[in-house]
Every structure is written in C-alpha cells, then in structure tokens.
Amino acid sequence: MVTIFYAEPELVIGLNRKILFLNPNDLQIFKEIELSKDLTTCGLKSADEPPPAANDTNETTITSDEKAAAAASGNAGGAVVEVSIQQVCYSPDRQFLALTTAGQKALLLYKSRPEHAKLLSVRSLARASSALAFASDSSSVLVADKTGDCYQYDCCDVEATPRMLFGHLSIVYDILWTPDQGHIITCDRDDKIRVTNYPATYDIHSYCLGHKEFVSSLGLLQERDLISVSGDKTLRVWNYIEGKQLLEHELPAPAVRLQMDALEGGKRYQLAILFYDHSDALGLYDLERSADQSWSVVSERFVRADAGSWNFSNFAIADNRIYVAGATDERLSLRVYNRNDGEAATSVPAGWLDMVHEQFSEDVCIPEDLSVWFKKRYDNISEYMERKKRRIEDKQQKC
Amino acid sequence: MVTTNHEVQAGAATAAVASLPQKRYYRQRAHSNPIADHSFNYPARPEDVDWRALYPRISLGQEVQFADIGCGYGGFLVTLGEMFPEKFSIGMEIRVKVSDYVIDRISALRLRHEGAFQNIACLRTNAMKYLPNYFRKGQLEKMFFLYPDPHFKRCKHKWRIINQALLSEYAYVLRSGGLVYTMTDVEDLHKWIVTHMTEHPLYERLGDDEAAQDPITPKLYQSSEEGAKVVRNKGEHFLAIFRRI
DSSP states (O other), X not given: OOEEEEETTEEEEEETTEXXXXXXXXXOEEEEEEXXXXXXXXXXXXXXXXXXXXXXXGGGGSOHHHHHXXXXXXXXXXXXXXXXXXXXXXXXXXXXXXXXXXXXXXXXXXXXXXXXXXXXXXEEOSSOEEEEEEOTTSSEEEEEETTSEEEEEESSOTTSOOEEEEEOSSOEEEEEEOTTSSEEEEEETTSOEEEEESSOXXXXXXXXXXXXSOEEEEEEOSTTEEEXXXXXXXXXXXXXXXXXXXXXXXXXXXXXXXXXXXXXXXXXXXXXXXXXXXXXXXXXXXXXXXXXXXXXXXXXXXXXXXXXXXEEEEEEEETTEEEEEEEETTEEEEEEEETTTOSBOSOSOTTHHHXXXXXXXXXXXXXXXXXXXXXXXXXXSHHHHHHHXXXXXXXXXXX | OHHHHHHHHHHHSOTTSOOOOOGGGGOOOSOOOSSXXXXXXXXXXGGGOOHHHHOTTOOTTOOEEEEEEXXXXXXXXXXXXXXXXXXXXXXXXXXXXXXXXXXXXXXXXXXXSXXXXXXXXXXXXXXXXXXXXXXOTTOEEEEEEESOOOOOSGGGGGGSSSOHHHHHHHHHHEEEEEEEEEEESOHHHHHHXXXXXXXXXXXXXXXXXXXXXXXXXXXXXXXXXHHHHHHHTTOOOEEEEEEEO
C-alpha cells in the first residue's frame, strides 16, 4: 500500500517499511524513516501477540526455537507477514508524526524534526488500522481499525491505555476531528457518515445519510459544512450538525480518494477526486458557496493520467502538480501531471522521478485492491422464495 | 395466551380464509452473521422508508415507536400490537425464513380479523447495521431484545446485539425516557448485558419494583416462542429494563 501526501514543503511517500520526505522542487530528501524488520526490537511488546491457545495440541510439535527461526527467515509458508506502513499522518502543529503498520500491527509515534524523526513510542494494535487522525491540539491520535472500532492514543503519556471511543459495524475509511474538537466524523463501508460528540463519544450527534455505497473520504469545508465522496458516484455537501444534505453532485465513476485545497477560505475550494476504474483517473472540481450560503460545483475538469494503462491507488497534490502513485511490474511508479491542464508535468526537476523510483527499487509494490470496498451482494432469498412458491402451488393442486 | 387463541381459531376457520403459516416450513438455524454483506434492500435515510407498504393504514404524522429487535417468529410482536392498539410496532429479523413467517402470519391475521393487526409489521433487515436508516434520532419509545443469540465464543462477542458500540446507536434512535427491555435465559449473557448497559452513560436500569409494575413485564415471560420454551422447561429467565437518560 502506497501512502502519499503533501505537507508543505514536503512530499511524503511511504511504502512497505520506508517513508521518504521529499522536496518536490529539488533532488533533496529532507528526511527518511526506515522501520525495523521486527518492531519488537524497537519497543513493540511481544506480550501483545495473541496468547497461545491452551488446548491447541498442534503447538507441541513446533519448538519455540523453530518458530523464531521461521519468523526470522520470513518464509514460514507465508505465515510471517512483513511489517508494512498503512497510514501516515502529521499532527496539526507538525510536532508529531504518527504511522500505523500491518504485519506486526502497531502505532508508531515520532517527534518530528526538520532533519530527522525521533521514535517516541511503539504501541501494539489489536487489529490492522484503516484510518488515522490527530486531534487539532495535537495531544492525541485516533486510530480506526478494520472492524470499525475507534481508539484514542495519548501523545504525551505514551504508556496510557488507549481509550475505545466508539465502534462502527464495518470498516471506517476516513476520520475527521473538527478543529474545535467537539465532534469526530467518521465514514464507513456501509454508506454511513457518523458525527460523534467529543469528549462524550458514547453520544452520537447525527448521521449524514444518503450515500448508497461506501463513503471513502471526508473533508471539512467551513464551520458545520462537510464534504463526502462515495462509491455511489456522488459527492455531497452536508451540514453535519443537523445531518442535512446541502448538495449532491454526480461523478462519472465511484470515488475512492479526495484531496482538498481552500482557494478562498470558507467560500471556494478545489476538490481533487480519484476515481475507481474510469477512463479519467481524477476529477478536479471547484466548489463555491454563494451569497445565500448554498454550495455549487462551478467547474469540473478531468485528468486522464494514462488511466487504463497502469495500476494506481493514491495521489497527492502539491502546488501545481498532481502526483499519482501506483505500480508497474510490482515496483512503485510515480507519475506527475500538471494541475491546470492535466498533461504530464515538465517542471519536475531532471532526475527527480528516477531518484524516487531508485529509492524504492528493492520494494515490492502491489496496489491496493479497491474492488473489495464495494459490497458483495449475495442473494439468499430467491431460492427460498422459489421453493415456497412451489410448495404453495402443490398444496393448491391437492385441494 | 392471545396468540394461541388465534391459532385455535385457525383450525376452526373455513378454507376461504387465508390460513396461518405453518412454522415447520420456516425453520432456520438460530445463528446469523450480522457483520457479513447480505442482499438487504435498505433505505438510505429514514425519510425514504415506505411505511405505507408495511402498515397500509398508517396515516401521515404517525410513526413507529416500538421496535422488537430480532423478533423471531413474532409471538411477542403480536402481543405488542394487541396491548398497544394506538402504537405502531415493528419486528426486525435477519433470518430469511423466520422473517417471512412473521410477514405471512401478519398478513393472515389481518385477513381473518378485519381492521385488526394493522399496527404491526415485520422487516427482514440487519438491525445491527441499519437502525439509523429506518429511524430518526429519538424516534423510538421502546426497544425489545428478547432471547438474543448469546454468541458464546469470545471472538463473536462483537456479533452480540448488545455491545458497547451498538448501545450508542440504540441510544441515538431512542427518545429520552425511552425504555430498553432485555430478556434471556442465559445467565452469562444477562450479566454481560447488565454490565454494558450500566456502564453506558446514557442508560440507567429500572429498579425491581418499577420493572415489576410495567404492564409489559408479565408478557415478556410468555409471549415469545423462546420464552414459552423456557417456561415449559422450567428454566430461569433474566429480565432487565433500562431507561434512556
């Protein structure tokens, strides 16, 4: 899974165990994080691994030494999954960097400095994470896991037990924490956007309902206004306090990621939306609030980004460029396009892309399979109804 | 029991009247995975629900206030309909055959008793996932969780209909002062329910006296099929009622 985002002045790219913090205008790598192959060597408590089953008789045939050897060689029939980075996120004050990993599931917290990042803590996660967000005061970080549970981890007291805040019944794809920290907004695979009060997280403030497929991404516009994109091929704007839909705009394809820029704070935004399986990779939408407070899409443009000829799953926008990340021959492939005309960008410094690809040349890169986000509807009714119909017909004939 | 009376009448009724469904055609195992995708058609929002299709005589401004979650074969739902003729009650059941039984049963009851049973209906749905799709904030006055699947295995505790995360969702659809009725014959599950509901800041448990005085309480012991079975087997029941604060 490739992570990519822009946090001025850094373009951050993460893959497997490595994160690069790049200068997009220069062949300069600001800093780099490389995770250990075994996170227990940097503080992950192995006690957090699932306890051995007491009555599992198969266990007795394998000695612990053998298991350790298998783990070290990493080829125990595919049982050992390599550590790989899932989500990466800066705290709003840029003092912290948080990342989550799969393989050994953990939350890593770093003190961020311009030239390097200092690891502060490694905390184990019960399940793989699906979304990550900091509080606006940077004092804690939220992690949503694949089963929909959302936990809060303290940034100062790293020994503190995480607090389970609330749970969804399906995977959470995005979390927003409002700047006033009064609400946590989450969206899930079951078409829902949920607005939870904070700190009283046991109290659901509202739901923003209307989407008909997974809700993949959220963005805050201004006070009380929220934007969402979904697999149902719409983008919608909500008053999240009232759970009321303010705008619905059709998209040409299911939306899997959203990046947003305030062009004119509170009034005009540019949205960049990554599409699923469409002839254009991205759509750029200008969203504007008129004098009567209503929102409308005032312009839309599409960026082809060679869609159809390669696999991509993520992107970032930095100034006038769009960075699309994907894979070619199981290696990271990054392509850059102009934001204004969608053409291949020519302003990227010579050798910059080669440098990035070189940095990840040893890393296997398999794009995330986003098709699993869609619900698989299986029919468990027709057969029953057919049998029932026959039964009733038989009975009528006998009568 | 009222339900039984109808079934006795069913035997005496003429063939011209729709017969009540026979349970043997609707048997289904008790467990269902509430997390998996199913082919449910569910409304995106409460405004989108076609209540008229469920309650043909419901008028504008009337709405469902009682929900029997996991209503099983609908015995208690029928009782609710009779006890509270002014209230609309919905039974929610995830199992295909079981919900179909309740739907057929209600249709038959409506046919035989002109004008009656217009205030109950059954939906095949996953209440763990779709409650907010059907009910707006604070809509429900009473919710019933009678003989829920205990999901004994620890790894399946998230499948339990009462769990910490879902309690917030129930609190969302319940109005302040609304009541949650829980009944089980599994003592461990009862303890689990009481622990989680008591810990949750939005619920308080009714005292024994208050619970005993609730006119619904005696019905809970007889009305559901599971309950009747437990009564026959002289097993223990564990009742707990909670108020939404």
